Amino acid sequence: MTDAQIVDVFLKAERIQKAGTIDETVTSFSACIQAFGYRACLITRLPGPNTGHWQTHILANRWPNEWFERYSSAGHYRHDPCVARCRQTVDPFLWRDIDVVALNGPAEVVMGEAAEFGLRQGICIPLHAPLLPPITVTAAGDVVDTSPIAQQSMHVLARSALSAIMRIVGRPALEPESGLSRRETEILQWTATGKTAWEISMILSISQHTVLTHLKNTKQKLAAANVVHAVVEGLRRHEIEL
Structure with a gap:
């Protein structure tokens, strides 16, 4: 990554961190990730798959309204392969990294319908904050930049967005004191x-x-x-x- 690219990510992270409300945070985050082709995002805690009202765990929602309504009404949350993988890893992953062959019927339907709503490619960034259940930042679009630099940038920006949201709602932030030698x-x-x-x-x-x-x-x-x-x-x- 060049100096210019590092500075660009740094400035975007700073912009997100300076937001004063959750709406401002997700608006800034959404604007920043558009450069990589992402036009929709969701930041949510990850309750169990059989949770009846998983929507109450959402921290920020910029999914297309039609897709969110379809996802909710169809009960896709409990079959979403991205959700299942987020519970098993702390590493970011692209939607394409999911083994499509291994998907069961309902999981395959979730991914297929997402594509029908224009969300063909995406990334999931599982995050962990003190005293909180796992959280994931999901972003998607029709065609997105999946280069290593783009993935690294997305991880930085996602952590900045969650850190800002935690600050706004008065919960523990993601970052400890560094204490670098x-x-x-x-x-x-x-x-x-x-x-x-x-x-x-x-x-x-x-x-x-x-x-x-x-x-x-x-x-x-x-x-x-x-x-x-x-x-x-x-x-x-x-x-x-x-």
Whole structure:
């Protein structure tokens, strides 16, 4: 990811974080993800599959009205393969990653009908916040950018949106105090300039294994899913600068 791309994600995350209401948050988030082809999104807690009123767990809804009504009236929630996978993983995944061959009849109907409503491609980003049940951010569109950079950016923006919503409703935020050490900050700073772990090891006269260990610790402290996310979080918290 180039410096320009990192700055772009950082500015979008900042814009989302500055929202004052949930509606402003999801409006900002929706506007940001349109650049990747996503035109609909839903942020919701994940109650059990047999929950009668799962809609009461929704935090923000920007699904097309017609699709939301169809999804709800047909009882698709309890058969949604994306929901099932979100309960089993903390890793983001694309809808296309779901094994279509393994889908049962009702699950296949859910995905097929979503496509009929213009939601052919999507991404799910399972998130976890302290003292809360699992939450997922789902975004979809007709044709979306599924490149690694787009996926990393979506994860950063999704976490920013949920963090803003948690702040607004007065629940625990996603981000702990980072407490980065001097060496961790130094390595993250070099990473932000595009240096590889090997290049950083040569610059700092330390082993590549040590660099990777520091980056692993940095990601944990910043609650980052990947190195790009760690760089964006480091910039947002003024731990580093470009």
